[in-house]
Amino acid sequence: MSIKGFLLRQVAKAKMKGVPQAQQDQIIQFIEKDPELMKKIGDEIERRTKKGGESQMKATMEVMKKYRNELSALM
Numbered sequence: 001m002s003i004k005g006f007l008l009r010q011v012a013k014a015k016m017k018g019v020p021q022a023q024q025d026q027i028i029q030f031i032e033k034d035p036e037l038m039k040k041i042g043d044e045i046e047r048r049t050k051k052g053g054e055s056q057m058k059a060t061m062e063v064m065k066k067y068r069n070e071l072s073a074l075m
């Protein structure tokens with residue numbers, strides 16, 4: 001594992017406290033497979049919550065629906 005991969009994994013784990021380990025592992029695998037897609041999803045969720053006033057959960061669900069095909073290809 002590269003240093004970048006290690007740091008990415010550690011940051012992701014820190015952000016996902018309280019999330020079950022199996023889900024954390026799955027999300028980390030997605031991040032490792034396509035970091036650009038995950039960054040795009042994260043940025044869009046952040047934009048919708050800050051500027052759009054949506055709740056984090058609603059914004060996440062809507063963005064995940066939008067990128068459903070890309071996410072399913074990563075599985």
